[in-house]
Amino acid sequence: MTGYCPNCDDTRQLRTERRREAYVVRGEPIEVEAEVLICGTCGETVFDPERDERTLLRAYNVYRERKGLLKPDEIRRLRERYGLSQRSLARLLGWGLVTIQRYERGALQDKSHDDLLRALEDPNFVLELLDRQGDRLPERVRQVARSAALGAAASTYPVKLAREVERAISVDYRRRPELHGLRAFDLGRVEQLIVYLARRCPAPFKTKIAKLLWLADFGHFRLQRVSITGLAYARCPYGPAPDHFASVMAALEELGTVRVVEGVAGPYQGEVVEALEEESLEEFTEAERRTIDWVVARFGRMAAAELSRLSHEEPAWAERTDGELIPYAEADGIRMLDGLETG
Numbered sequence: 001m002t003g004y005c006p007n008c009d010d011t012r013q014l015r016t017e018r019r020r021e022a023y024v025v026r027g028e029p030i031e032v033e034a035e036v037l038i039c040g041t042c043g044e045t046v047f048d049p050e051r052d053e054r055t056l057l058r059a060y061n062v063y064r065e066r067k068g069l070l071k072p073d074e075i076r077r078l079r080e081r082y083g084l085s086q087r088s089l090a091r092l093l094g095w096g097l098v099t100i101q102r103y104e105r106g107a108l109q110d111k112s113h114d115d116l117l118r119a120l121e122d123p124n125f126v127l128e129l130l131d132r133q134g135d136r137l138p139e140r141v142r143q144v145a146r147s148a149a150l151g152a153a154a155s156t157y158p159v160k161l162a163r164e165v166e167r168a169i170s171v172d173y174r175r176r177p178e179l180h181g182l183r184a185f186d187l188g189r190v191e192q193l194i195v196y197l198a199r200r201c202p203a204p205f206k207t208k209i210a211k212l213l214w215l216a217d218f219g220h221f222r223l224q225r226v227s228i229t230g231l232a233y234a235r236c237p238y239g240p241a242p243d244h245f246a247s248v249m250a251a252l253e254e255l256g257t258v259r260v261v262e263g264v265a266g267p268y269q270g271e272v273v274e275a276l277e278e279e280s281l282e283e284f285t286e287a288e289r290r291t292i293d294w295v296v297a298r299f300g301r302m303a304a305a306e307l308s309r310l311s312h313e314e315p316a317w318a319e320r321t322d323g324e325l326i327p328y329a330e331a332d333g334i335r336m337l338d339g340l341e342t343g
Contacts, residue, residue: 123151127146
């Protein structure tokens with residue numbers, strides 16, 4: 001391309017180069033890749049306001065990522081989620097129109113404004129805002145926003161429930177990581193493992209799934225000194241089961257991953273776990289998959305009652321009272337896992 005070079009004071013052939021440039025954003029040095037124009041004759045940098053603006057916005061985005069601030073397109077999507085124009089959102093928040101316009105064009109917001117914008121992610125907050133300050137908007141705009149917020153609130157309930165379950169178990173992990181097999185709880189891993197077990201094992205009663213999870217987690221801890229899911233396990237009347245198991249299953253049902261229904265298998269009757277998604281262990285390591293497949297091959301065809309009977313013979317269960325958590329340190333002594341090392 002050609003352009004004016006101030007150093008040459010003439011039109012010259014210009015080339016593009018990529019360089020690392022340092023910017024200071026609110027007192028923090030930030031290095032980003034910049035695209036600059038170079039004069040092909042004198043080799044000097046030619047100022048290009050559009051390219052410099054794009055580079056500055058990249059530096060702002062790096063700063064946003066460091067500080068957890070919303071990006072301009074995220075602010076725009078939040079606004080559009082509720083059918084609000086820039087002017088309507090500004091009125092609802094009590095801001096000037098130019099503030100929203102600047103943020104969506106890339107200007108860097110302060111923390112207090114970001115907190116308020118991020119609160120819009122919760123449709124229940126928007127509903128409260130409309131109740132308190134909705135009279136700032138025309139009636140038609142207010143009704144559109146309320147309808148969108150109500151729909152979003154209904155659709156996000158499963159995600160909120162899942163987050164609450166993750167939060168509760170994660171808090172316990174931070175207090176007692178040894179009772180979670182030294183792995184932070186991951187609902188996504190639990191979800192995938194339960195789907196896999198439900199699809200691979202006949203008559204996947206809920207109590208059976210609980211025992212298979214216990215064997216997989218404790219088995220992997222026995223080999224690798226870390227669990228697979230980060231679940232803690234407690235003594236229950238029918239054998240070891242994940243702590244918070246009812247909440248975990250409720251969250252997965254709300255997310256549409258599994259369904260728990262009444263089922264019958266031979267002489268047995270109870271709650272059966274139906275997988276509503278395809279099985280996949282892609283996110284698990286090869287060692288984790290070997291442990292899981294060993295548990296499925298060894299115990300997957302057993303009835304829930306037989307698994308309960310075998311677990312009741314384990315000191316890890318027998319020497320505790322109902323509700324008491326079972327330490328992962330007991331994994332080495334669980335007889336049901338004998339042979340795992342060579343399997």
